[in-house]
Amino acid sequence: MRIALARLAVAGSAAVLFTGIAAPAMASDTQVRITNKTISNDHGRMTFYDDGDMFEVCDTKADGQGVEGQLLEGDKTVLYLTDGGDAGCDKGGYDISWGKSYYMELAWMGGGPSVMSPSFSE
Structure with a gap:
């Protein structure tokens, strides 16, 4: 049971980390298109x-x-x-x-x- 919870925690952390990285990348893509x-x-x-x-x-x-x-x-x-x-x-x-x-x-x-x-x- 402990191993299953540990794996779930690692998977959840990876999902949060991936989401945190993806969001700023999308924002910077928008900024690149600004031509001021x-x-x-x-x-x-x-x-x-x-x-x-x-x-x-x-x-x-x-x-x-x-x-x-x-x-x-x-x-x-x-x-x-x-x-x-x-x-x-x-x-x-x-x-x-x-x-x-x-x-x-x-x-x-x-x-x-x-x-x-x-x-x-x-």
């Missing part, structure tokens, strides 16, 4: 939210200068956003088309180099 992208520098950030094709530019440093972000389709600017001097971030939408390459670029309006994202598409 963010680029940043010392003064702000620009984020692409895939759900709704929204872009957000945020000035994160109160230095008297804002930040500007642009969405490029190839070498053409298709969306331009700025933020600075007001509360909150500025947002704008642009429909990302299938099969085209896009880049985000973020610059500090006080000068210096800009930050460019790797190309992305849907």
